[in-house]
Amino acid sequence: xxxxxxxxxxxxxxxxxxxxxxxxxxxxxxxxxxxxxxxxxxxxxxxxxxxxxxxxxxxxxxxxxxxxxxxxxxxxxxxxxxxxxxxxxxxxxxxxxxxxxxxxxxxxxxxxxxxxxxxxxxxxxxxxxxxxxxxxxxxxxxxxxxxxxxxxxxxxxxxxxxxxxxxxxxxxxxxxxxxxxxxxxxxxxxxxxxxxxxxxxxxxxxxxxxxxxxxxxxxxxxxxxxxxxxxxxxxxxxxxxxxxxxxxxxxxxxxxxxxxxxxxxxxxxxxxxxxxxxxxxxxxxxxxxxxxxxxxxxxxxxxxxxxxxxxxxxxxxxxxxxxxxxxxxxxxxxxxxxxxxxxxxxxxxxxxxxxxx
Amino acid sequence: xxxxxxxxxxxxxxxxxxxxxxxxxxxxxxxxxxxxxxxxxxxxxxxxxxxxxxxxxxxxxxxxxxxxxxxxxxxxxxxxxxxxxxxxxxxxxxxxxxxxxx
Ligand SMILES: [Zn+2]
Numbered sequence: 001x002x003x004x005x006x007x008x009x010x011x012x013x014x015x016x017x018x019x020x021x022x023x024x025x026x027x028x029x030x031x032x033x034x035x036x037x038x039x040x041x042x043x044x045x046x047x048x049x050x051x052x053x054x055x056x057x058x059x060x061x062x063x064x065x066x067x068x069x070x071x072x073x074x075x076x077x078x079x080x081x082x083x084x085x086x087x088x089x090x091x092x093x094x095x096x097x098x099x100x101x102x103x104x105x106x107x108x109x110x111x112x113x114x115x116x117x118x119x120x121x122x123x124x125x126x127x128x129x130x131x132x133x134x135x136x137x138x139x140x141x142x143x144x145x146x147x148x149x150x151x152x153x154x155x156x157x158x159x160x161x162x163x164x165x166x167x168x169x170x171x172x173x174x175x176x177x178x179x180x181x182x183x184x185x186x187x188x189x190x191x192x193x194x195x196x197x198x199x200x201x202x203x204x205x206x207x208x209x210x211x212x213x214x215x216x217x218x219x220x221x222x223x224x225x226x227x228x229x230x231x232x233x234x235x236x237x238x239x240x241x242x243x244x245x246x247x248x249x250x251x252x253x254x255x256x257x258x259x260x261x262x263x264x265x266x267x268x269x270x271x272x273x274x275x276x277x278x279x280x281x282x283x284x285x286x287x288x289x290x291x292x293x294x295x296x297x298x299x300x301x302x303x304x305x306x307x308x309x310x311x312x313x314x315x316x317x318x319x320x321x322x323x324x325x326x327x328x329x330x331x332x333x334x335x336x337x338x339x340x341x342x343x344x345x346x347x348x349x350x351x352x353x354x355x356x357x
Numbered sequence: 358x359x360x361x362x363x364x365x366x367x368x369x370x371x372x373x374x375x376x377x378x379x380x381x382x383x384x385x386x387x388x389x390x391x392x393x394x395x396x397x398x399x400x401x402x403x404x405x406x407x408x409x410x411x412x413x414x415x416x417x418x419x420x421x422x423x424x425x426x427x428x429x430x431x432x433x434x435x436x437x438x439x440x441x442x443x444x445x446x447x448x449x450x451x452x453x454x455x456x457x458x459x
Contacts, residue, residue: 003439011445012452019451064432066439078454090457125439129432130365130406132388170383180388216391249375292375292393292401293382322391326404329367329428330390331435342455 002334003066004073006037006122009115012073013040020080023105025049030198031191033119034136039195041113042076046083046105054109054203055352056316058196058299059212061151063120063131064330067323067337068212072114075345079104091346094278096353104352111199111206116192117151129331132180134192139177139185146177149184152211153295155197155302156187158225158237158246164296165225169247171294183297196299200306200316208268208355209303209316210348215324217284219272219347221265222257222304222318224289225296229254230262237305247294255290261304265317268354272321275350276343282325284347289320321347365429366412371402373419378403385414 004012017026023046029039043049057075059068082089083105088097104110115121119135133148140146153173158164161171161183173181188194200206222228225237227249235242236256245253257265269286276284289300300318307315323344328336367390372378378393378401387405395401406428407415415422444450 005440005443007443008440008445011443015445015451073452074454076454077452078456081454082456082458085458087458089454090459091455095459124432125436128429129436130388130429168379168383170379172382172389174386179386214391216394218392220392289392292395293379326425329431331432333435334438338455345454345456 003125003337004069005125006115006118009060009069009073010040013042013114016076016080017042020084022046023080023083027111029113029195031195033117033192034134034190035119037118039115039118041111041199043109043111044076044080044105045109049109050203050205052107052109052205054111054206055208055210055355056111056113056199056203056206057210057212057348058113058116060115060121061117061211061299062213063117063124063133064129065214066121066125066331067214067340069114069121070337071212071323071341071344072112074341075348076112078345089349091342092279094275094346094350096349100349100353103356104349107356108352109203109205110352111203113196113199116196120148133182134190136190148182149190150181151190151192152299153181153183153297154188154190154193155297155299157298157302157305158296159183159187161296163243164237165247165294166245169294171247171296173296187297200303204314206314206316209300210319210321210351211299212321212323212344214322214330215326215328216322217282217325218322219269219284219286220289220300220320220322221269221286222289222301223255224298224301225294226253226255227290228257228262228288230257230259232256236308238308249290249292261317268317268351269319271354272347272351276347279343279346280339282343363429364409364427365406366409367425367428368405368407368412368415369402369423369425370405370415371400371421371423374399375401377419381415381417381420385411387411387415
């Protein structure tokens with residue numbers, strides 16, 4: 001075994017859909033990537049699509065974080081195979097019963113999009129291993145050093161960061177196409193980002209969202225633009241009174257997060273971490289995305305912000321996994337990556353069960 | 358080809374406090390992996406991916422920079438662990454998860 005190339009991620013998804021026709025459905029994403037590659041996701045569940053609440057899991061957003069695709073492909077394969085055979089799942093010291101597996105398949109719509117950024121992954125696996133962005137050349141001016149948009153800065157959340165944040169907040173986002181965290185010319189300028197939005201729009205019962213990244217062994221909850229607070233609803237990302245004040249943490253501004261959502265997010269993140277720890281003892285930390293400096297335009301904040309911007313939209317609790325440790329970095333040896341896959345898949349199965357509880 | 362053969366150093370940046378780290382990130386805009394961590398004594402650290410020149414530019418009062426490895430060289434070596442062809446092309450080839458089915 002080895003890491004999957006982009007052809008193999010695609011064929012893994014299609015072969016799972018073929019092998020388990022009663023419990024899985026191949027989803028054609030509406031837009032090809034910038035380099036015209038078709039994108040696919042899988043919906044798994046024994047009930048008809050839309051019957052149950054939905055969890056959307058995505059990976060392969062940042063090109064160099066190779067193992068995210070493998071984590072999601074193996075997760076789906078485990079669940080489909082165990083449901084079909086009527087077995088449970090054992091990940092080292094963390095185990096799940098056949099009833100646990102049946103509960104997930106029968107009570108949840110699980111939509112898994114394992115490779116959001118195929119062009120970037122291909123480039124990282126064959127040319128520059130540390131490539132992060134997509135491969136959009138539109139704003140490069142022909143300079144190969146200025147290709148690409150950071151998909152996880154391209155969502156519509158505080159996109160105008162120069163207005164949103166305090167001048168000394170040092171947000172990790174840029175308007176410069178040569179920067180590794182280039183946000184793109186406008187929100188959802190990239191087809192890869194629009195595909196993820198399409199999943200939320202197409203499964204309006206989406207209540208949970210997990211974006212799989214690496215690395216630092218963390219399970220991050222919203223928000224990423226500032227520290228959370230649950231006392232003052234006026235301090236929120238839509239309120240222009242707080243422009244140029246956000247992003248410093250522990251000062252005049254904290255991003256409002258309703259207490260019940262803060263509690264629910266923390267419980268889910270902690271259950272994820274506990275299941276990971278049970279596998280072989282790795283310690284992942286549950287915490288909010290803001291740590292010393294802010295971000296804008298990320299997937300998890302966008303997912304949660306949707307119901308605040310538009311009351312007709314359902315509430316989605318957003319999360320970001322950062323798998324792997326410093327020793328392995330973005331590209332652990334495959335033998336170590338397999339252990340990480342088991343860790344994180346155990347965490348994600350537990351996450352689904354905790355969400356349904 | 359030039360950009361693909363340059364070393365990209367993975368360095369641990371340790372700053373004496375949060376404001377020092379923020380100022381450093383503002384001024385130098387390095388590619389940082391993962392998120393920053395704060396120690397009990399208030400000091401902060403983060404991993405960055407930088408050219409040898411950029412690594413030197415990170416050095417300043419209140420900041421120490423330690424090189425971990427050449428991440429570009431390591432990553433290029435790891436490219437040998439990426440599948441070629443399509444292991445799932447045969448009609449009966451289906452991915453299996455890594456859990457024990459119990
Ligand atoms: Zn990432």
